[in-house]
Amino acid sequence: MIELSALRKVYPSADGPVVALDGIDLSVGRGVVHGIVGRSGAGKSTLIRCLTGLEQPTSGTVTVDGVTLTGLSEKQLRTARRNMGMVFQHVNLLDSRTVAANVAYPLEVAGVPRDRRRARVAELLDLVGLGHRGSAYPAQLSGGQKQRIGIARALATEPAVLLCDEPTSALDGETTRQILGLVRDLRDRLGITVVVITHEPSVVREVCDEVTLLEHGRVVQSGPLTDVVTATGSPLSRALVPVPDLPPDAGRHLVEVTYATDDVATRDAFAAVASLGDDVEVVSATVEPLAGRRVGRLLLDAPRGGTDDVVARLRTAGMDPVVTGRDGVGADVVGTGTEGVA
Amino acid sequence: MDGFWSELTSNRVITQMLPEATVETLQMVGLSALVTLVVGLPLGLLLRSVAPDGLTPNRTTSAVLGVVVNVLRALPFIILAVALIPLTRALVGTSLGWEAAVVPLSIGTIPFFARLVETAVRDVAPGKVEAARVMGSSTAKVVSQVLVREALPSIVSAFTVTVISLIGFSAMVGAIGAGGLGFLAISYGYQRFDATVLYTSVVVIVVLVTLVQVVGDAVARRLDHR
Ligand SMILES: Nc1ncnc2c1ncn2[C@@H]1O[C@H](COP(=O)(O)OP(=O)(O)O)[C@@H](O)[C@H]1O
Numbered sequence: 001m002i003e004l005s006a007l008r009k010v011y012p013s014a015d016g017p018v019v020a021l022d023g024i025d026l027s028v029g030r031g032v033v034h035g036i037v038g039r040s041g042a043g044k045s046t047l048i049r050c051l052t053g054l055e056q057p058t059s060g061t062v063t064v065d066g067v068t069l070t071g072l073s074e075k076q077l078r079t080a081r082r083n084m085g086m087v088f089q090h091v092n093l094l095d096s097r098t099v100a101a102n103v104a105y106p107l108e109v110a111g112v113p114r115d116r117r118r119a120r121v122a123e124l125l126d127l128v129g130l131g132h133r134g135s136a137y138p139a140q141l142s143g144g145q146k147q148r149i150g151i152a153r154a155l156a157t158e159p160a161v162l163l164c165d166e167p168t169s170a171l172d173g174e175t176t177r178q179i180l181g182l183v184r185d186l187r188d189r190l191g192i193t194v195v196v197i198t199h200e201p202s203v204v205r206e207v208c209d210e211v212t213l214l215e216h217g218r219v220v221q222s223g224p225l226t227d228v229v230t231a232t233g234s235p236l237s238r239a240l241v242p243v244p245d246l247p248p249d250a251g252r253h254l255v256e257v258t259y260a261t262d263d264v265a266t267r268d269a270f271a272a273v274a275s276l277g278d279d280v281e282v283v284s285a286t287v288e289p290l291a292g293r294r295v296g297r298l299l300l301d302a303p304r305g306g307t308d309d310v311v312a313r314l315r316t317a318g319m320d321p322v323v324t325g326r327d328g329v330g331a332d333v334v335g336t337g338t339e340g341v342a
Numbered sequence: 343m344d345g346f347w348s349e350l351t352s353n354r355v356i357t358q359m360l361p362e363a364t365v366e367t368l369q370m371v372g373l374s375a376l377v378t379l380v381v382g383l384p385l386g387l388l389l390r391s392v393a394p395d396g397l398t399p400n401r402t403t404s405a406v407l408g409v410v411v412n413v414l415r416a417l418p419f420i421i422l423a424v425a426l427i428p429l430t431r432a433l434v435g436t437s438l439g440w441e442a443a444v445v446p447l448s449i450g451t452i453p454f455f456a457r458l459v460e461t462a463v464r465d466v467a468p469g470k471v472e473a474a475r476v477m478g479s480s481t482a483k484v485v486s487q488v489l490v491r492e493a494l495p496s497i498v499s500a501f502t503v504t505v506i507s508l509i510g511f512s513a514m515v516g517a518i519g520a521g522g523l524g525f526l527a528i529s530y531g532y533q534r535f536d537a538t539v540l541y542t543s544v545v546v547i548v549v550l551v552t553l554v555q556v557v558g559d560a561v562a563r564r565l566d567h568r
Pocket residue numbers: 011012013018019020038039040041042043044045046047342
């Protein structure tokens with residue numbers, strides 16, 4: 001549904017060119033919810049702007065639903081954009097229009113006649129659970145309700161692709177869960193392909209089927225959620241399956257194991273750890289539901305010089321451990337929750 | 343009070359000339375306001391559009407328009423009005439009368455209003471523009487349906503301020519032959535020491551200003567759903 005190949009975007013700036021995207025190859029299949037994560041400035045927004053054709057890539061190609069956007073005229077791009085809906089962090093509803101008129105806006109732009117517009121708007125408002133608020137103005141809605149309207153508007157022209165740039169970053173926890181539930185529900189009902197930009201690991205955990213980590217405009221890690229989280233020691237595994245802080249007296253040489261219950265049952269994992277003996281201690285651990293499975297991550301403190309032995313024995317038990325320093329354990333590759341508007 | 347009322351109704355300047363002067367002021371201000379709106383609104387939108395962070399950035403146009411607008415705004419109005427007498431003659435055929443006054447009044451307020459429009463439109467969140475563009479809006483539609491429509495309450499307030507300053511300017515051009523309430527207040531009230539004429543003219547001007555402000559505020563409030 002979405003194909004990016006060798007995508008580069010260089011911005012000119014006063015202190016030399018800024019490479020925002022540095023050779024991105026990415027493919028997202030139909031009906032998939034794909035997360036894009038990375039620190040502020042990693043190039044996430046630039047990537048989504050290239051997808052909408054608002055930004056012309058410096059080189060490389062962007063193909064959405066069989067249409068190659070690179071090299072299209074402005075007019076052709078405007079038509080191509082009707083096949084994409086976009087949801088923004090700050091929603092960006094027009095304050096001068098009622099909720100219904102906001103949802104109708106993309107239909108007006110597309111030249112849909114008034115009576116069909118009205119029917120479609122009613123349908124969309126029902127879809128996002130706000131059928132009774134059509135005549136309200138955006139200022140009269142809560143943050144979560146506004147974002148629902150933002151989603152209804154994005155879906156108005158029945159796009160094949162829904163692009164979301166930090167859709168829940170301005171919302172509280174409960175509202176975030178509701179909005180993500182709506183996105184998942186829409187994907188299931190409409191079969192729409194979704195790209196979600198976020199810096200919140202919880203968003204990826206709750207809604208994404210696949211995830212890509214960007215750093216300095218490059219893809220660092222990408223794949224189905226279960227694959228990336230079970231890639232022990234990988235940046236996304238650490239970001240998406242966080243463990244509680246290590247006790248201060250934990251050693252400097254740790255062994256890290258991540259598993260999904262399809263591969264190793266938690267009971268077996270614990271048995272394997274227990275068999276390592278008294279001097280191997282579990283210093284931090286978590287087991288949580290993720291992508292329809294249970295994913296566990298354990299950090300073991302091995303005695304001096306014993307890490308290789310521990311790794312070898314866990315491997316025999318069917319696990320994929322790595323040796324790690326305590327600094328890497330909580331590596332924050334996604335950014336903190338305090339990222340600004342960027 | 344009785345004495346004042348009889349003075350008011352027996353003063354021939356007031357009974358015969360005040361109504362006519364009021365109508366002249368209204369015509370002068372009304373037509374100038376219309377010209378200012380018709381020219382100043384697009385000019386303000388253009389100023390915003392060609393700015394470096396506008397929809398159609400254009401360094402040269404932006405610089406040239408900026409200088410012209412700033413120079414016109416920097417000149418005290420009465421000096422501008424005198425300096426424009428030759429142009430007024432060329433355009434209207436005379437520099438006297440309310441029709442002629444429309445030329446300096448419009449040229450004096452267009453840059454002022456254009457800057458206010460530019461500021462109002464600049465305040466529209468860039469995200470709204472981006473959203474409209476993603477939905478496939480053309481630049482012209484983004485300007486009319488997003489920028490102007492979202493900034494409309496502020497534009498109405500800006501227009502209100504502009505009309506009020508036009509009323510003030512119209513009194514000044516009265517002094518250089520445009521007629522209207524300004525002429526009445528100065529020639530009878532100031533030069534012939536007729537205090538009744540002076541203060542009555544002032545009261546009429548204050549009433550006009552108040553009316554414009556009240557109507558402008560009400561319209562702006564009606565349009566504002568933020
Ligand atoms: N319009 C622009 N002009 C110049 N530099 C830009 C522009 N937009 C983004 N950048 C730069 O490109 C890089 C990536 O930005 P962005 O895509 O916004 O990152 P993210 O959304 O991941 O925070 C940053 O270094 C940013 O400063």
